[in-house]
Every structure is written in structure tokens, then in C-alpha cells.
Amino acid sequence: MKGDTYMANQKLGIIMNGVTGRMGTNQHLVRSIVAIREQGGVALSNGDTLMPDPILVGRNEAKLKKLSTEYGIDRWSTNLEEALADDYNEIYFDSQTTVRRADDIRRAVKEGKHIYCEKPTATSVEESLELAKLAKEAGVKNGVVQDKLFLPGLLKLQRLIDAGFFGKILSVRMEFGYWVFEGDWQEGQRPSWNYREEDGGGIIVDMFAHWRYVIDNLFGPIRSVSCLGATHIPERIDEKGKPYTCTADDAAYGTFELEDGIIVQANSSWAVRVNRDDLLTIQVDGTEGSAVAGLRDCKTQHRVNTPKPVWNPDIQNPHDFLAQWEEVPDNQVFDNGFKVQWELFLKHVFADEPFPWDLLEGAKGTQLSDLGLKSWKERCWVDVPDLHV
Template identity: 55%
Template sequence: MNGVTGRMGYRQHLLRSILPIREQGGVTLPDGSRVQVEPILVGRNEAKLADLAAKHGISEYTTDLDGIVHAEDTDIVFDAAMTNLRPQTLSKAMKAGKHVYTEKPTAETLAEAIELAKLRDETGVTAGVVHDKLYLPGLVKLRRLVDEGFFGRILSLRGEFGYWVFEGETQPAQRPSWNYRAEDGGGMTTDMFCHWNYVLEGILGTVKTVNAQTITHIPTRWDEQGKPYDATADDAAYGIFEMATPDGDPVVAQINSSWAVRVYRDELVEFQIDGTHGSAVAGLFKCVSQQRSNTPKPVWNPDLPVTESFREQWTDVPANAELENGFKAQWEEFLRDVVAGREHRFDLLSAARGVQLAELGLQSSSEGRRLDVPEITL
């Protein structure tokens, strides 16, 4: 597990995924048998690795990434380190015959991302890319409504994501400083458009065009040592995406993403789908819906205060199943695919499409125009 001293690698992948899988005795396979996991911690700071290993009863850790990738008893290489180092790590692992599981984006450029997908085809290893949001309870419920035809003909999707990330001057920032330096692979578009691509694909269909506006709202931030630095990467991205459902129906999706916004909604990310027969709003956990037959008939009147509570007019969508942590759920699915020797449904090609959307989003903003999203073929 490379990059476990970072926030995402530690909290979501080690603490909330791999360790619980280990503690439950491994992953149950279709025949009833189990496959157990044993993490090996990898990073650049040996002292931090030693502390994590001691804290969680992990027997092995190393700063020698190359050595552990080529070790005989290494089966899977997971990467959550900096984006600009990822292609080299994943390439090295696949060439060594190791299965790979990785955070996003898989590369800084589409060309690199496609090369990784081609290498997976050549080596035949199982490769998985974290698509955690599709496993979250809120989006699982939203997808179920789509599958059951709840919406009728789907018209649009609106997404709101973000929160205020402190500049680091008077209060420490909640995100690492490299996120705001383009030269280190940072930026809202690079970070989040790869997420929005798989969310849109996983819930609605294929992204056909993108029209984006990116901006750096906060030009100066302070790093982990309290030193000011120029924020060279965008900290907000506003995108409009034309889509097509599997039936060919056109859908307009618009998603606002910002690290310079204060939250006035129930969750840090929310998606609303509107259709001819109903609408639904989903966050990470909650999902509410409103059917056509239950839709009120509001009338615009700026002369009188609103007396009805619009939020109370929606109905909770039940889970109807026990839904685990999204990161853990995908890890278990990936591990079953590794044991079965099959491809993971969220592979390096799907990751390449995410990198493509981010690249096109930045280009769209730079050129001030809408761009087509070509199909990627290997």
C-alpha cells in the first residue's frame, strides 16, 4: 500500500477498508472460502510508517517501493501517492506481473492514462480504479431509482460539491498544499472531473460534450510550514455536460465544484436528477424523491413570503439493504476479481476517460468553448 501516510490512503483505504477486511477474516468468495489480506505499508517517511505499523499490528513496512513491487510474495500494488508519480508506479507493478488498484487520476495526461490501459491489456493483470462514490448509500439509491424507471424520461442532473478550504494563514488548511499547485498535479478540475465522469457514466450514461469554466479564486495560500505560496492550480470548476442515456435520450448535467464555497446543503456533495415522472436528490448517504403525482404546484409571487416547506415535500428513499463503507465495498469486489482472474468493471480504461474529461475541461475553459468528448479506443 503506497501512500498510506496521506489522508486518503490512511483513512479510507487502510483504516476503513483493508484493516476491517483483515479483522473480519478476509473476503468471502462465491464458494464460501475466504481470502485474507496482509498489508505492507510503503512511503517515504520511515518513522511515520513505523508508527502506523505499530499502532495497527502490521508486520511489514518499507521505504523501498521498487524492492517491494518486485518481491515474490507481493500480489497487489495499491497506489494513493501523488498523481505525478502514479504512472511510473503502476507501470512498474504491471510489468512485474502484479495486480494494481489505484486512486485517481491515474495520470496527469490522457496519453499517459491510455498507455497504462494498454499495458494492462498486454500484461493481463487485474487492474482496478477507485470509483468510491458509486458505492455510497446515497448514489446506490439514486442508481436504483434510475434502474427501476422512477424518473420516466430523464431530463437533467445538477450537482453541487465543495466546501471552504482554509488558506493556511490563520487556520491550517484541510487539504495538502500540492493540491493547489498545477506543477505538482493539483487542481479542482484534475482532481474532481475524473470523479464526475464515472458518476455520470455509472448513473446516467455517456458524456458527449463538455463546457467548463475553471478559476483560481484564492491566489495565495500557506503551506504546511506556514509559508505563503502562489496557488497556480484552479480551486473551482463549473461544468456543463451533454450526455446520452443508454436509450439515446439527451440529458444535460451541470456540476459546480469549489474549494472556495461555504456549505448550505445537507451534505458536501449532492446530485439532483429531474425526470418527467419524478425527481430525486442524493448525497453521500441520504436520498429523497418526489413523484409526479406528489409534486406541489408552487406559484411565483415575489410580494409574499414563502409559507410552504419545500424540503418536507420529499420522501426518504430506503436503503433496503445493508450498505457498507463505499471504499471497503469496492476493495472487496476488486479482491474477488483478482482471485477469479477476471477484469474489474472499473478499470484503467474508465480511469482514462476521467483523465480525458479533466483535460477537455481545462481546454474548454482556456479556449472558451464547448468541446466534444471523443470515444477512447485502445
């Protein structure tokens, strides 16, 4: 933070680059920054209030004007260089496509801006590490969006882990995905670049960055990975109604071995129809109990409540297995995960409060994606070495 004096109502200029995209608009602008402004800012421990003052930056002037008008944002620009040159703007946020992110983060670091960005932070682990090193050498604070840690379902799961509910954790099974329409008779729910490798697409690049921080933070460090990718849908229709060849993977079947012997299986697919409680479910099995967490809910089955089924395909199943689980209560109000992490980062920049999810943590996500792709290509297990800057 520039200067040493706190003000009762302190404004903080934030460059929001790529905010016209789906994630940038919905999660970061509307449900995070606009929501923070509408609640009156971020309350600091000393009683002061921090008010984010964003400038919306992008290439599409019409979209920027529309967002500015709709959400009461006074500042917008198509000139990133001018926004970076303005000392009032202390934070640079990036939610562009991955292939554009690294160059603009370099520019922002050079201008002394604190960095907050979406993941993957770059298209390779080498470039992600370079960004982490540049930020460290420049002395700017930096953070990477790791939103799934703040989902209610995962917070409940963390509560169970902290309480020792599972005993010794044995294994984890993660199922993620849904059917993304091809774009012919129904419009696809995801942008077409997601399915082009040359544009930074692919579910391994996208989701392994998430699985790295989820697994590392909840269950322990990943030490090796085995991954099989697939492009199940070879052709899709883009936003202009034109067919294109899918060059990136739309499904990934991964197995991770953790430091303490826990085995994690993670299936990720944009070509699967959902027959589970949520788009993401995480089942944790331990010696004393098991749990299944979704985005918001979490249910448990303790050792003493575990049924005793017997394999017999010749009779009707006597068990209603889904009814044999108990819901973990909310016991607290859960705010939007993106907003919660934004508030933590703003406190980190302004009041030097802790924020462990930095660019090095982002590089770990890119590393796992790279190693997953390597495992798929070479059809082998790959070790995951420690990263340092």
C-alpha cells in the first residue's frame, strides 16, 4: 500500500482487465466488486473501511460502456497502458484468456502494481514461475483466484477434516463435469476457445489448476500423477455458427498419489451427463467415516452408521444407500467464494493481512496441468517435484 496513513474511508483503484468475459463479469465484477461496493466496502480490523474503485478494461468499447452503466462504475478504458500508468490504480486484476495473461501481468509488475489474477496464470509452468519470480523481485503483493476453497461444501469438508472425523484418510474420489452442448441444435454453455489447444483450451489445463490447490490444501501435497485425456467430441459449432475442429481435450481421467499415501481419483469431463448430487462431488473415505461434498452441501456416514451390504445380484437390493447419509448443517452464513477471496486480498494489500494463495501457488496448478499432459502423452506415471522461486 502506498503511504503509511490509514483513512476512515479509503478508496483503492483496481484495474479489472478482461472483465467483459463470462467469469470476469459474473463472478469478479457483479458478485464480488459490485457486491463489496453495495455492502459499503471492506471493514478493516482498525475500524476503517476500504472501498474498491474499479476501472473496467477491455478491447470491446460497447461492452465496457454497457457494464459501466449497468453497474454504476464510473471508470472504463480500452487503453491498458494508460490505466497502468495511473498511480491511483494500485491493483491489477486479470481474467482474460490464458494466452493473454502473462504479458499483461509483466507490464503491471513493471509499473509496480499488486497482482491478482485468474488461473492458469500462464500457459506453461516455466512462464508461471517467471511471473512469481518477477513479482517477488519487484516486491509487489500477488494472489491467484482459488475459489473452490471457499465453496460451502468444501468448507464443511474442511471442518470435518479439522475435527478428525475421518480418522486416517484413505482415498478421495472427485467427479466433475456436465454435458456442454456442441452448438448445433443448442448453444454451448462454454466459449469455443475452451476446445482449441492453440487458444489455451483443454480441460486438463483448466481443471488440474483447480484440483492442485483443492488437493494440496485439503488432503496434502501431490507427489505423482497419472492422467489419460480424451477429445470425445471432435467437432463443435462456434459463436458465429461455424463448425470447428476440437484440438483440445474435453475429458481427463486422473489419479494422484499424495505424500502420505492417500490416493485421489479425479474425473473431469465436458461430455458427461450428470447423475450425482452436484456438478462437482468429492467423496472422502477414512477409517472412521466417509463424506461426500458438493458445491454447497456435504453429507457424512460414520463408522457406527455404516451399513453391511452383501453382494447378491439374484435378489432385489434391500438398501436405500442414498438415505443412509446425514447432512452436515450450515451453522454459518456462506458468502460467494470469489467475493470472500477478493476481500481477503484487498485486506492483504491494504492492511498486510495474510494471503497464502500467491503466484507461486498458481504456478503449482500450471505445473500439475503440464505434468498431466506429459503423463497422457507418454502414457506413464510422472513425479511432481517441489517448486521454488
